[in-house]
Amino acid sequence: MNSIGIYIHIPFCKQKCLYCDFLSFPEGMEQQALYFDALKKEIEISAGECEDYEVTSVFIGGGTPTSVEPSYIADIMGVLKGQYNLAENAEITIECNPGTADYKALRLYRDAGINRISIGLQSAKDNELLILGRIHNRKQFEECYKNARLAGFDNVNVDLMSALPGQTLRDWESNLEYVCSLEPSPEHISAYSLIIEEGTPFYEMYGENSGIRREHLLPLPDEDTEREMYHRTKEILEKNGYYRYEISNYSKSDRESRHNVRYWNGGDYIGFGIGAASLMKGIRYRNISELSNYVEAINKLDIFDILKAIRTEVQPLSKNEQMEEFMFLGLRMVRGVSCAEFERRFSCEMAEVFGEVIAELRGEELLEVTEDGIHLTDYGLDLSNYCMAKFLL
Incomplete structure (x- = not known):
């Protein structure tokens, strides 16, 4: 049986960060309920396409999946377990932002079958978190990390971001050292460099056409400093028992992100929810991005027309493209x-x-x-x- 990965997009978040260009936004409980009802239907309708596949990884991303009522996530897991061929050892990940999930919620996720959690720390310094527009502080991260361990998660990733406004090389080194010193230390660390993306508040501040005078902004690290941060990441993490297996990802032995490795290996995956991308049998497509259109199509169209209506940018890949x-x-x-x-x-x-x-x-x-x-x-x-x-x- 061929294998496949599943991505589930939860677009909701408490507050959009200043650097974020992902398909995410704050939304009320009524809209969230409508979205999850439609999302469950999409997953159920798509089960037939995947009946010849074994699901070896699931990634619940966003947005902030842990910002919604935890029972919504548990319900989705119930549909997957009931209608898909989930491998016994499937890697099932949920993204989590500190301050959005207490012990009770984390325990519910774990009991539902989620066995890996990716916590978006980004920085161990409260001043840097404020600069990024994050809603949490270091203390809240520590509470989240502790509760994730107590809830039974033994496969934890921590996200970190370098090259932040005003950040020095030593600031970055201390962030890496802090994460490595956690007890127990995380099984996986993703260490990315900040990218100033169009359409974000940061682009309005730091983009080429920004009207803000640079002397009024904290400076971004220069190229030499950013390059040194990049090299020190590898040195510090390897010294602490992490090996680099991808440009920005480090893990302990046998703790690579199997879901992400599937992407990099060109394996099949299917995405559910607004904006989610899929690649199946050499055909790439993406779901529509407008929440109201997605919900309306799933609720009002005949079951045989729903998938055709919500899937866009359908592109059979040529042999050269593959x-x-x-x-x-x-x-x-x-x-x-x-x-x-x-x-x-x-x-x-x-x-x-x-x-x-x-x-x-x-x-x-x-x-x-x-x-x-x-x-x-x-x-x-x-x-x-x-x-x-x-x-x-």
Whole structure:
């Protein structure tokens, strides 16, 4: 039986952060109830498409899934367990922001079958959290982390963000050291650099066309400092028992995010909820993003028309597009990509298609060739965007 991953989008949050460009927003209880009723129906209707798949991972993301009534999440888990072929050891993750889930809620999630939690700390410094527009402080994170452990979560990820306004190298180092010192320490750490995205309050402040004078803003770290932060992340986390398996992700042994590895390996996944993306049998599509249109379509259309109405941007991927994605997504991982797997999927050798690019990047010491495949060097990972662009056909 083939395997698949499931992503479930919960768009609601208490307050949108200043850097966030995800499909998320605050919303009242009435709209939340309507959304979850529609979401359950979408998941139920889609079960037939997945009957030949074993579900090996589920990721409940957002938004802030823990900002809604916990029973909504438990109900969704009930539908999945009742109508999908969930693997016995399936990895089931929920995203959580500190201050949005007490012990009782966390225990309910765990009892419902969720076995991994990803906590959005972002910074261990209250002043940095205020700058980001986060709703929690360090004390609330510590309470959330403690309660997650007490509730039975033995697979915990902590998110951290670097290159924040006003942040020094030492500030970042101390954030990493703080997370590593937690008892027990998290099984997984995601360490990302802040990206100023269009359409966010941060872009209004720091974007190219900002009307705000830079002397009135906390400065962003310069390129040299940001590069040093990037290198120190690997050094500090490896010293504390975490190995880097992807550009921004570190884990203890056998604690990689199996759901995210599925994305990077080009495996099949299906997304439920507004804006959720899917890739199944070489066809990519995305759900519509407008909450009211999503709810209306699911509630008013005939069951056979619902999925057609809510799915948009339907794109069968060509063989070239699939090969491109196999390379530039797979090369995000430190282990790189397998020549044998490439040949199995595409019935041709990697060297036939990408031989010149591989030779070029190898000559620039950005890529290494092994018996099994190819992977980026540390230098290549530093210049990953440049390297991956080379694999576009």
